[in-house]
Amino acid sequence: MLVVMARRPRRQVWLGAALACIGSVAAAAADHDTIPPVTACDRLHQESSAAMRVSEAQSRPAAGGMAAHCEVIAYLDERTGAEGQKLAIGLHLRLPEAWNGRFVFQGQGGTDGVLGSGDAQPGGGQPTALNQGYATVTTDAGHSNAPGPLGGASFGLDPQARIDFGYRADDAVTRQAKRFIQAYYGRLPKYSYFLGCSNGGRHGMVITQRFPEHFDGVAAGAPAFRMPEKGLSGAAVTQGFAAIAPKAPDGRPILAQALSQADMDLLSRAIVQSCDEADGLADGIIDNVPACRFSPRALQCAAEKTASCLSAAQVGALENYFQGPTTAQGRRIYAPYPYDAGIATEGWRRWILGTAPDSRVNAFNVSFGATLAYLYMTPPHVPLANDADAVYDFYRTVDVTEAHARIFGTSAAMPQSSVQTISANSVDLSTFRQRRGKLLLYHGVSDPTFSALDTLDWYKRLTDAAGGEKETADFARLFLVPGMNHCAGGPATDSFDVLTPLVAWVEQGRAPERIDARAGAKTPWPDRSRPLCPYPRQARYLGQGSIEQAANFSCAVP
Numbered sequence: 286m287l288v289v290m291a292r293r294p295r296r297q298v299w300l301g302a303a304l305a306c307i308g309s310v311a312a313a314a315a316d317h318d319t320i321p322p323v324t325a326c327d328r329l330h331q332e333s334s335a336a337m338r339v340s341e342a343q344s345r346p347a348a349g350g351m352a353a354h355c356e357v358i359a360y361l362d363e364r365t366g367a368e369g370q371k372l373a374i375g376l377h378l379r380l381p382e383a384w385n386g387r388f389v390f391q392g393q394g395g396t397d398g399v400l401g402s403g404d405a406q407p408g409g410g411q412p413t414a415l416n417q418g419y420a421t422v423t424t425d426a427g428h429s430n431a432p433g434p435l436g437g438a439s440f441g442l443d444p445q446a447r448i449d450f451g452y453r454a455d456d457a458v459t460r461q462a463k464r465f466i467q468a469y470y471g472r473l474p475k476y477s478y479f480l481g482c483s484n485g486g487r488h489g490m491v492i493t494q495r496f497p498e499h500f501d502g503v504a505a506g507a508p509a510f511r512m513p514e515k516g517l518s519g520a521a522v523t524q525g526f527a528a529i530a531p532k533a534p535d536g537r538p539i540l541a542q543a544l545s546q547a548d549m550d551l552l553s554r555a556i557v558q559s560c561d562e563a564d565g566l567a568d569g570i571i572d573n574v575p576a577c578r579f580s581p582r583a584l585q586c587a588a589e590k591t592a593s594c595l596s597a598a599q600v601g602a603l604e605n606y607f608q609g610p611t612t613a614q615g616r617r618i619y620a621p622y623p624y625d626a627g628i629a630t631e632g633w634r635r636w637i638l639g640t641a642p643d644s645r646v647n648a649f650n651v652s653f654g655a656t657l658a659y660l661y662m663t664p665p666h667v668p669l670a671n672d673a674d675a676v677y678d679f680y681r682t683v684d685v686t687e688a689h690a691r692i693f694g695t696s697a698a699m700p701q702s703s704v705q706t707i708s709a710n711s712v713d714l715s716t717f718r719q720r721r722g723k724l725l726l727y728h729g730v731s732d733p734t735f736s737a738l739d740t741l742d743w744y745k746r747l748t749d750a751a752g753g754e755k756e757t758a759d760f761a762r763l764f765l766v767p768g769m770n771h772c773a774g775g776p777a778t779d780s781f782d783v784l785t786p787l788v789a790w791v792e793q794g795r796a797p798e799r800i801d802a803r804a805g806a807k808t809p810w811p812d813r814s815r816p817l818c819p820y821p822r823q824a825r826y827l828g829q830g831s832i833e834q835a836a837n838f839s840c841a842v843p
């Protein structure tokens with residue numbers, strides 16, 4: 286009952302405004318009306334309090350491709366952290382002069398720590414949410430990244446900063462942003478949305494699980510909802526590839542050479558050959574993900590390594606990655622990864638192997654070494670030199686079984702543990718569902734860092750918890766994006782707008798049956814479009830017309 290009551294005042298505000306303006310309660314008609322401010326932007330300085338410093342509240346005329354708006358920067362709960370560092374939850378809010386009555390929170394990637402522009406990118410080449418009339422906000426999630434490879438992780442030494450990054454900033458920033466909106470326009474937003482990919486996708490899942498009353502719609506891409514598991518598993522993956530890499534003169538492995546580009550192209554071609562047509566169309570896109578049963582052993586050299594085969598060591602390291610590394614006791618640390626067409630692209634290599642020609646590795650995966658040491662382990666593994674080589678050496682030598690016990694053993698029950706603060710693995714979304722919240726998940730099948738199969742596994746667990754496929758599809762849908770790497774890239778139709786379908790779902794009850802997406806300029810087929818389909822449905826060619834056009838495909842149950 287409390288849930289329903291909490292929602293009612295917002296509905297009434299919206300209905301009242303719509304009636305007053307146009308004499309109709311039709312949401313579509315109300316879209317054309319905008320709400321002007323009721324106060325001057327700089328008066329928002331008056332919102333400052335002991336708990337919040339408003340550092341900026343300034344009217345911005347339309348410029349630089351940004352619509353006219355009131356820009357607010359504020360810091361909540363400024364304090365000195367456990368290591369003497371200055372900490373606060375930064376908030377960056379933009380309030381358009383012509384407001385559409387809605388609010389978008391843009392979650393950020395990495396480990397936050399940067400106060401981004403926050404004008405919210407909905408994707409698909411659409412204008413920013415700000416330019417569409419939304420009030421937008423973003424946050425640094427409670428810390429500023431310091432210089433060096435440890436800079437984005439060292440906040441983990443402060444237990445409160447872990448909590449702020451994990452979830453508290455999502456709550457605090459949302460509440461404060463809505464207070465600013467109320468002060469500036471004289472009313473609360475009629476609808477609130479959250480957008481984010483990667484760590485931003487994790488924040489989206491956090492919101493549906495921990496703060497289910499704040500948002501009406503959440504779009505979560507490639508969600509980092511099991512970040513500690515992935516960070517540790519990535520160490521085992523790196524160790525597997527480092528073990529087969531040629532050695533530099535300094536004795537350390539040249540990670541980028543564990544597999545050459547030609548090796549990865551060979552693997553990708555074999556996967557496509559094996560799995561592409563399982564969806565009925567040989568188009569370079571593997572739509573039938575569950576049906577793809579590939580093994581790199583099919584490519585293993587009978588004798589010497591040649592250009593047309595992979596060495597037994599390479600096959601072993603690839604299996605370690607794709608199947609998902611295990612502890613010494615045989616327990617899988619994270620998730621398996623799907624065999625897909627997008628693993629030979631730059632967007633895969635730069636995460637897993639990097640491109641460095643020597644032992645100074647530049648693979649993004651190694652950035653997890655810093656977060657593993659300072660953020661996922663409780664207590665943290667310190668000290669670690671703030672130096673890329675030191676972080677790499679830690680990551681490629683850490684005992685993953687021991688680290689697993691440290692992360693998921695007794696310390697997991699501690700309030701500052703990464704399991705308690707960062708993970709967003711619950712499938713109890715009952716409050717979010719009860720108040721008619723909508724969750725739109727998407728994940729690139731060739732994502733090398735967070736596995737699409739892990740998100741799919743979560744979605745299946747959600748389906749079990751929610752009482753079935755149909756019941757779940759009423760409030761949560763997962764769109765797999767074949768070929769796409771982490772949030773974008775790869776031989777994929779990776780350009781799509783998530784905000785428009787989410788708004789239609791929330792405000793008009795039109796659930797997204799498909800999301801049409803376009804291919805990027807770097808793909809083999811830059812003019813291609815495809816429907817992205819809600820799991821378990823998959824894109825199927827209708828048998829007539831160009832295979833480059835989404836209109837000639839349906840979303841079908843395989």
Ligand code: CA
Pocket residue numbers: 561562563564565566567568569570571572
């Ligand atoms: Ca296909």
